[in-house]
Amino acid sequence: xxxxxxxxxxxxxxxxxxxxxxxxxxxxxxxxxxxxxxxxxxxxxxxxxxxxxxxxxxxxxxxxxxxxxxxxxxxxxxxxxxxxxxxxxxxxxxxxxxxxxxxxxxxxxxxxxxxxxxxxxxxxxxxxxxxxxxxxxxxxxxxxxxxxxxxxxxxxxxxxxxxxxxxxxxxxxxxxxxxxxxxxxxxxxxxxxxxxxxxxxxxxxxxxxxxxxxxxxxxxxxxxxxxxxxxxxxxxxxxxxxxxxxxxxxxxxxxxxxxxxxxxxxxxxxxxxxxxxxxxxxxxxxxxxxxxxxxxxxxxxxxxxxxxxxxxxxxxx
Amino acid sequence: xxxxxxxxxxxxxxxxxxxxxxxxxxxxxxxxxxxxxxxxxxxxxxxxxxxxxxxxxxxxxxxxxxxxxxxxxxxxxxxxxxxxxxxxxxxxxxxxxxxxxxxxxxxxxxxxxxxxxxxxxxxxxxxxxxxxxxxxxxxxxxxxxxxxxxxxxxxxxxxxxxxxxxxxxxxxxxxxxxxxxxxxxxxxxxxxxxxxxxxxxxxxxxxxxxxxxxxxxxxxxxxxxxxxxxxxxxxxxxxxxxxxxxxxxxxxxxxxxxxxxxxxxxxxxxxxxxxxxxxxxxxx
Amino acid sequence: xxxxxxxxxxxxxxxxxxxxxxxxxxxxxxxxxxxxxxxxxxxxxxxxxxxxxxxxxxxxxxxxxxxxxxxxxxxxxxxxxxxxxxxxxxxxxxxxxxxxxxxxxxxxxxxxxxxxxxxxxxxxxxxxxxxxxxxxxxxxxxxxxxxxxxxxxxxxxxxxxxxxxxxxxxxxxxxxxxxxxxxxxxxxxxxxxxxxxxxxxxxxxxxxxxxxxxxxxxxxxxxxxxxxxxxxxxxxxxxxxxxxxxxxxxxxxxxxxxxxxxxxxxxxxxxxxxxxxxxxxxxxxxxxxxxxxxxxxxxxxxxxxxxxxxxxxxxxxxxxxxxxxxx
Numbered sequence: 001x002x003x004x005x006x007x008x009x010x011x012x013x014x015x016x017x018x019x020x021x022x023x024x025x026x027x028x029x030x031x032x033x034x035x036x037x038x039x040x041x042x043x044x045x046x047x048x049x050x051x052x053x054x055x056x057x058x059x060x061x062x063x064x065x066x067x068x069x070x071x072x073x074x075x076x077x078x079x080x081x082x083x084x085x086x087x088x089x090x091x092x093x094x095x096x097x098x099x100x101x102x103x104x105x106x107x108x109x110x111x112x113x114x115x116x117x118x119x120x121x122x123x124x125x126x127x128x129x130x131x132x133x134x135x136x137x138x139x140x141x142x143x144x145x146x147x148x149x150x151x152x153x154x155x156x157x158x159x160x161x162x163x164x165x166x167x168x169x170x171x172x173x174x175x176x177x178x179x180x181x182x183x184x185x186x187x188x189x190x191x192x193x194x195x196x197x198x199x200x201x202x203x204x205x206x207x208x209x210x211x212x213x214x215x216x217x218x219x220x221x222x223x224x225x226x227x228x229x230x231x232x233x234x235x236x237x238x239x240x241x242x243x244x245x246x247x248x249x250x251x252x253x254x255x256x257x258x259x260x261x262x263x264x265x266x267x268x269x270x271x272x273x274x275x276x277x278x279x280x281x282x283x284x285x286x287x288x289x290x291x292x293x294x295x296x297x298x299x300x301x302x303x304x305x306x307x308x309x310x311x312x313x314x315x316x317x
Numbered sequence: 318x319x320x321x322x323x324x325x326x327x328x329x330x331x332x333x334x335x336x337x338x339x340x341x342x343x344x345x346x347x348x349x350x351x352x353x354x355x356x357x358x359x360x361x362x363x364x365x366x367x368x369x370x371x372x373x374x375x376x377x378x379x380x381x382x383x384x385x386x387x388x389x390x391x392x393x394x395x396x397x398x399x400x401x402x403x404x405x406x407x408x409x410x411x412x413x414x415x416x417x418x419x420x421x422x423x424x425x426x427x428x429x430x431x432x433x434x435x436x437x438x439x440x441x442x443x444x445x446x447x448x449x450x451x452x453x454x455x456x457x458x459x460x461x462x463x464x465x466x467x468x469x470x471x472x473x474x475x476x477x478x479x480x481x482x483x484x485x486x487x488x489x490x491x492x493x494x495x496x497x498x499x500x501x502x503x504x505x506x507x508x509x510x511x512x513x514x515x516x517x518x519x520x521x522x523x524x525x526x527x528x529x530x531x532x533x534x535x536x537x538x539x540x541x542x543x544x545x546x547x548x549x550x551x552x553x554x555x556x557x558x559x560x561x562x563x564x565x566x567x568x569x570x571x572x573x574x575x576x577x578x579x580x581x582x583x584x585x586x587x588x589x590x591x592x593x594x595x596x597x598x599x600x601x
Numbered sequence: 602x603x604x605x606x607x608x609x610x611x612x613x614x615x616x617x618x619x620x621x622x623x624x625x626x627x628x629x630x631x632x633x634x635x636x637x638x639x640x641x642x643x644x645x646x647x648x649x650x651x652x653x654x655x656x657x658x659x660x661x662x663x664x665x666x667x668x669x670x671x672x673x674x675x676x677x678x679x680x681x682x683x684x685x686x687x688x689x690x691x692x693x694x695x696x697x698x699x700x701x702x703x704x705x706x707x708x709x710x711x712x713x714x715x716x717x718x719x720x721x722x723x724x725x726x727x728x729x730x731x732x733x734x735x736x737x738x739x740x741x742x743x744x745x746x747x748x749x750x751x752x753x754x755x756x757x758x759x760x761x762x763x764x765x766x767x768x769x770x771x772x773x774x775x776x777x778x779x780x781x782x783x784x785x786x787x788x789x790x791x792x793x794x795x796x797x798x799x800x801x802x803x804x805x806x807x808x809x810x811x812x813x814x815x816x817x818x819x820x821x822x823x824x825x826x827x828x829x830x831x832x833x834x835x836x837x838x839x840x841x842x843x844x845x846x847x848x849x850x851x852x853x854x855x856x857x858x859x860x861x862x863x864x865x866x867x868x869x870x871x872x873x874x875x876x877x878x879x880x881x882x883x884x885x886x887x888x889x890x891x892x893x894x895x896x897x898x899x900x901x902x903x904x905x906x907x908x909x910x911x912x913x914x915x916x917x918x919x920x921x922x923x924x925x926x927x928x
Contacts, residue, residue: 104908114897295714392811406802421811427793
């Protein structure tokens, strides 16, 4: 039994780390623009594909599996590439709508998501592509569970990135500007902060992190496909809500929490009900978490109040 | 109807905005609430209207407790208000802004209105007639079909008041109705408010414009730091020392302010031809 | 005052024109090839759906991204209650009310906890709800047959006549849609419709004038869900087969798009939007792969150019009515 639990825990933390990385992108954008960036899930997917092509290119150049240095370089390149894509999307599809209603940017984001997904489907590949493993396949026996190096790497790497982001946001000038703009954009503008810079930066970092999550996910499951963004992205969004959307620590915590809830919930249900409820219910579980959180504690762990009271906003359209 | 506040308190976290305030607002007179910024005037209106939850105390409208009621329930009991920052229904037309006030009254008839042929038109006409009459009272009839957002600022303020009075409220609370109005508009506002006063209407006006307050009010309540400082007729308020100090500072404080200003002026002298010159303190 | 009571002749003329158009359509359309009639039927069903969602999105200003759930509830109601699935065979008209009723109740039940949430959160919760319903339909195989769907659904019988061709359904749908649109229009102009508009503009100020916003919003949810349920029942009767694939998030999105293109809250625009969104993909059948891509591009372009919808607010039913002569 211990082995089973530890195994579930390791699996949960691994997928949780990936959710957390993606959730960061959602939460940062929402914190500043009050926009639910539906296109973010596609950053994850595009990142996976970019990593795929870079790894394939590296492999064809060197003739063998990539070295640590090359893998690192690919990570950086993917981060930058998708980060730039995010900045571009913000500038063309979101910025013009900044003054408009709350609904308009969301619909625009939906449109961008559809475009990205379909562009990849039509012009890259309709079918899943096999993603090469860039990690040594080593595994360890921990209390009867099998823990792979890959899993350890994912969790540690994600934590490192999140700690780095936390430092950046708290200790650097740019980071502080980002926080200022999140708190109150109007005041930040009055203080002379050019809000476009922090916002563009958010749309660089968020998608960048999502892209890295895409590579990690692809390396873990071994495939990339144009549709991988939708469900994972939605779950990462649920994680962001769980943690309190707008809060960076919340996104991290929410990611791991959702990983645990989903894995244990989905893993235990078949055992508890002796197979009556299967693990296809994992997805329903995640959505139910969403609905329940929003009904009973919409602010999540660390978030702001999201009900109507005290809000002096006017139109939604 | 009489509006009574008993030991009303409002806290925002650590900030005590209203401190065990007890007041009575009588019908048939215009009562103004004045005080320096932060005295709690808008908070008062927001609590009476149900926008803010009361921390402790009671709000009574002729023996009916209001503090636990929801906003729309309070409104349905005849408590109407206007807002400091105008909150009209911008995307709706001027006449629709009034028409929608008939909702609590006519909501029950919606089913009939939608399903019974012929009824829709007639009911609409009746509603519009009532609204047109109200608009006419305020001189806004020519603008009936324009978007509320397109009106001039002065007219928007009037429309807000028209909306508040649409259903003959028992209590009318106006939050800085004269803000941003020019002299002529303020004069017309004063006349309008006097016209609206009825023996059974309790009118409460929060204002900063002292000349307006002094000439308009029958009774003035002065708040300071969430507590009642003084209340009385305009003449009494004007002569009250405590009020003067609250607004302008105590005599000692006033001297300090004057001295500091003089010292600062000595340090920096701007000459039209030479830009800013810095002089050492103490020199001429 | 400009607005006066309509003159008798003006009103008669408007009604006559509409009647003529309806009669013309009823006579001409069934003569078209069956394929075209089927497309027109789907357009009409989507007009129904959009008119329903419009109450929530266009009138009350609440973004519901899971509307397909009510469509699904209606469709599966008919699939379960009038087929070989459990060997229950209730009449079409009865299931119409049951399906609509169930959907309406679901709408109200969904509304109660979520309506106090802010706009974007409401959108996400409703999206989640829509997905949950679809996943349930997919997984509760004992009831819904899961991914295989329910087939061999009964032929609907109405007033003794069987509806088994698209032409039959057209003759049912056209008057139904007209009635629905008329009722929606009257609702929009009614005091409830105005209350919804006030809630959309400034919910807090709406409460300040005595509107019970909770009841008003619940009504919007309930009524729109009911209409969605109706559309679902009809859809099931038309297709004689339902499966979870027809009730995905993209359906919700399509209906939202119809409303967005049509100009939020604008009934005339909805008819135009439904026509465009259903007919154009059919025309571009060869390029069906690219359909979603076009959707996405269209969505972004339209939102960027006209954030409040393609069809101008001015060209709404009131304008149309005046054009027809109803003075």
